[in-house]
Amino acid sequence: MTDLAARDAAEPTPLEGVIKGEVLRMYQEVADRPDQEFHFFHGREAAEMFGYERDWLDRAPGGAVASFAGVGNPHLRSRLQAGETVLDLGSGAGLDSIIAGWQVGPAGRVLGVDLNPHMCAKAEAHAALAGGVMECRSGAMEDVPLPDASVDVVISNGVINLSFRKRRVIGELYRVLKPGGRVSIADIVSAKQLSHSIVNDPKLWAS
């Protein structure tokens, strides 16, 4: 399977800033106005579609569930163990971090990274409401603000496809993982080369 990942730019391009702005705007809107209809499924409807346990969705704060905008269920294969340190790359409103926190327990640690500092604050508040602790750091997935070999597992849900520099993102995941560390992600890929009109349309990147 091929996708845009194999053709990513090595360095930021002017278009990247425009697209990041559009992506931030779109996901902020999902968080602020989850009652709206978007062209992707979101909220509880999406989470149930991807097999999230109903018990999780009942226990998690309503705001975290309503703003869920993932594309799959990284928990199905994450095999999280008590005491592990988890990175939730692109943690958004925090639903996946909260679920990860329940799995690693009080001896574990959940670290979120999100480009939007407002979303980080929201995710941490949601995690606190759920009775857990999540530390969210505002930063780019191309420069993950964590030390080398510091996490056991990386989870991510519908985020890496939003990067122009996927090669660098994957390299960052490798860098922050401890030896033997694992990745469990859900994301969007394309089997065909997308046209320039699609690749250069900020609104479609935020789709």
Next chain:
Amino acid sequence: MFTLFDHAGFTRVKSAVVPGFRFRKASTQDSAEAFGVKAVMMTAQKP
């Protein structure tokens, strides 16, 4: 993306299509299908 995990040094790289994933709007879903856009689950391990 599968290839990038492989090239980064990850092992045990596996992927599977997310069952049931679709876009809400039919027009978006039609375009996605035309370009082979799909949601996948991926797992990998750092040696």
